[in-house]
Amino acid sequence: MTEAGGAPRHKTVEPWNDPGQSPYIQIAGVSKRFGAFVAVDNVSVDIFKGEFFALLGPSGCGKTTLLRMLAGFEEPSQGRIMLEGEDMSTxxxxxxxxxxxxxxxxxxxxxTVESNIAFGLKQDRVPKDEIVRRVAEMIQLVQLDDFAKRKPHQLSGGQRQRVALARSLVKKPKMLLLDEPLGALDKKLREQTQFELMNIQEELGITFVIVTHDQEEAMTVSSRIAVMDHGRIIQVATPAEIYEYPNSRYVAEFIGDVNTLEGRITQLGTDFIEIKSAQAACRIRAGHGVEAPVGGAVWVAIRPEKLNISVTPPDDTSVNCMRGEVWDIGYLGNLSIYHVRLESGQMVTSCLTNQTRLVERAITWEDSVYLTWAPSSCVVLTG
Amino acid sequence: MNRGFTWFNGVSLVLGFGFLYLPILLLIVYSFNESKLVTVWAGFSTKWYGALLENQGLLDAAWVTFRVAFVSSTVATILGLVAGLMLSRFGAFRGRVLFSGMIYAPLVMPEVITGLSLLLMFVAISFDRGFVTVTIAHITFSMCYVAVVVQSRLISFDRSIEEAAMDLGCPPGRTFLLITLPVIMPAIVSGWLLSFTLSLDDLVIASFTTGPGATTLPMKIYSQVRLGVTPEINAVSTILVGIVAVGVVIASVLAKRDEARRAQDERLAAAAP
Known part of the structure; x- marks a missing residue:
């Protein structure tokens, strides 16, 4: 839609970390039951002005129901939804x-495309000349100038998506809700549209709440993500925090790929913990504290790209070092993925960026390899 | 599949269509007969159509028939629309199965039964039989056709467009008028045309429920035929056939076009941007 001009994007504003900021939208203890089925279970979350907030989860996790409650199509069974401090629930x-x-x-x-976009303004009895002006503005924003007089069935999927966007933005809402907005588009167009959505959101300064099951989409567009499961919010954080510091195995496994190793805490230090894992067959040292007693069961999560793979042993093989055999190799062009079978039988995944052109593999099938990682790059999870 | 012409195909086509349309074709041909004798061809003439205009009894009956058809199909469309909405929109309310069964029952009810029961009711409440009673009877049996047509359209109706209208500030009542009604309009029009033609055609129920001064055209034709078929009857029947055919064709074209448009929408939606 618009060329990326001006200064590069800055995403350093974090109103959720600023105690002086009051939330724009407050979802307070909201539940929604359909008969005996609990679709949304006691959800509380604050959304700030100008955010691009994503509700992420598998289908049936309650994210769409939550969105429909924000729109007013469903009434909460319990709890309140407030917009700028005013209760909107009913x-x-x-x-x-x-x-x-x-x-x-x-x-x-x-x-026609024009009348579709003008519909909302007509409902508000906006003066005619203003409707014409604002509709024309919107049509230009979504680059549909040549299609204004067409009917929806004469448009392609991508063009319809733009009409829908223009129609929902023309009234300058305080909040725009997007229900899987890019689900019907193919991959290339979807990626392109994600950035266009971000540009439009920045240009208009409207608070966006998007529902998606596509974690890459959520990571790309949003300022913060709420990961949902079975009607509950499991974690709310920025995309980077969600990826690097998931608060549970569910979040770690839902966002991206991860290796999880079971173990027990053997030592609690001030800025480290040590874990003994039968699966890893080594001592694991992690560079952060955890709320668990010595001897407590934990899971260590390591992202595949943070697991170094090598055929030569490191200096210290007793800590954060696993031995195994290369079981399978996946070549993705930019990455190579190694599936390694540990001595305990556990499979782990490591991926390497192919920085040089692949001529001959340094590591190949059935090689005996060492997998190592830094204490700061694994996360210890208690549940 | 073998799409070529074979003698078997040709013969069955001719026989099938001949079986269906030969009598009607004969009726139409003889309406242009010069002779007064129905079975003897004596050259082309349109004089019986002219003679129709002189026959006050037939003209009155035709006028009654059109009034009955117009009023009954309009009321039946409104009632059928409401019933169709109810069936497709209100989920599994108490008695829904019974209600939908009762809506569809008149489709298969023998006309004699419908006519007789209506007659008994009008007699029981000592309602003077005439234009009003025929109209009511026609509403009764044609509204179920409208309900069926409307309901089948509403089943494939994307309700999110109504939600979108409400989301954009349109209250529910206005949403129905501005969004739902225009979108399902082809189904409503074809329902109206269907009940209009059904009402034009009806003989049995009208005979049961009519009274003095409200003789419909089919009744008039039937009573005249008992005194011998005249080419005049052929002429009026030809006109009736023409009207009904036009009505049915328009109704099915509307339904087809609506369907084709939806199919095209789906094709385009599936296509690349």
């Missing part, structure tokens, strides 16, 4: 200063 959708972009786009089939 305000019907047509009176909320909130707009939604639907997964199916939900364009009105009997109206």
């Amino acid at each position: 305000v019907p959708p047509y009176q909320r200063p909130v707009n939604m972009m639907f997964q199916s786009y939900a364009l009105f089939p009997h109206m």
Whole structure:
């Protein structure tokens, strides 16, 4: 849509870490039950003005129900939803200063692109000349100038997606809700549109809440992610924190690939802990504390790209060093993925960036290898 | 599949269509007969169509029939629309199965039974039989056709477009008028046309429920035929066939076009950006 001009993107503003900031949207103890089924279970989260907030989870985790409660299509069974301090829980959708972009786009089939976009403004009895001006602005923003007089069935999927976006933005809502907005697009177009969405969001300064099951999409576009499972929010954090410091095995395994090794705490230091793991067959040292007693069961999570693979042994093979045999190699072009079978039988994955052109593999099938990692690059999880 | 022409295909086609349409074709041909004798061809003429205009009894009956058809199909469309909405929108309410069964029952109910029961009811409440009773009877049996057509359209209706309208500030009532109604309009129009033609055609139920001064065209034709078929009857029947055919064709074209458009939408949605 718009060329990336001006200064590069800065994402250093973190209102959620600023105690002086008051939240824009407060979801306070919200539950939604359909009969005996609990779709959303006591969710509390604060969203700040100008955020691009993602609700991420597998299908059926309650993320769409939560979004529909924000839009007003469902009423919470319990709890409150506040926008700028005002309780919105029982305000019907047509009176909320909130707009939604639907997964199916939900364009009105009997109206042209123009009338689709103008519909919301007409409902508010905006003067005619202003409607014309604002619709034209929106059509330009989403680059549909040549398609204004067309009906939805004469548009391609990507164009419809733009009409849906323009229609939901034209009223300048306080919050835009996006329900899997890019789900129907193919991969290339989806990636391109993600960046366009971010540009538009920055340009208009509207708070976006997006629902997605695609973790890459959530990581790319959002300022913060709420990872959901079975109606509960498991962790709310920035994409980097979610990836590097997941608070549970569920989050670690849902976001990206991870190796998890079971073990027991043997030693608790001030800035390190030591773990004995039968699966790893070595002592594991992690560079951060954990809320667990000595002897407690924990899981150590190591991302494949943080696991170094080598055929020569390191200086110290007693700590953070596992031995195994290369079982399988996946070549992805930019990366090579090694599946290594440890002596305990446990499979772990390590990946290497292919920095030089692959002519001959330094490490190949059935090689005996050493897997090492820094104490700071693994995470100890208690649940 | 063998798509070529074979004698077997040709013969079955001719026989099939001949079986269906030969009588009607004969009726149409003889309506242009010069002779007064129905079975003797004496050259082409349109004089019986002219004679129709002189026949006040037939013209009155035709006028009654059109009024009945117009009023009954309009009311049946409204009632059928409401019933169709109810069936497709209100989920599994108490008695839904019974209700939907009762909506569809008149489709398969013998006309004689429907007519007789309506007659008994009008007699029981001592309602004077005439234009109003015929109209009510026609509403009764044609609204279920509208309900079926509307319901099948609503089943494939994407409800998120209604939610989108509400989300953009449109209250539910206005959403129905501005969004739902225009989108399902082809189904409503074809339902109306269907009930209009059903009402035009009906003989049995009208005979049971009519009274003095409200003789419909099919009844008039039937009673005249008992005194011998005249080419005049052929002429009026030809006109009736024409009207019904046009109605049915328009109704099915509307439904087809709606379907084709949706199919095209789906194709485009599946296509690349």
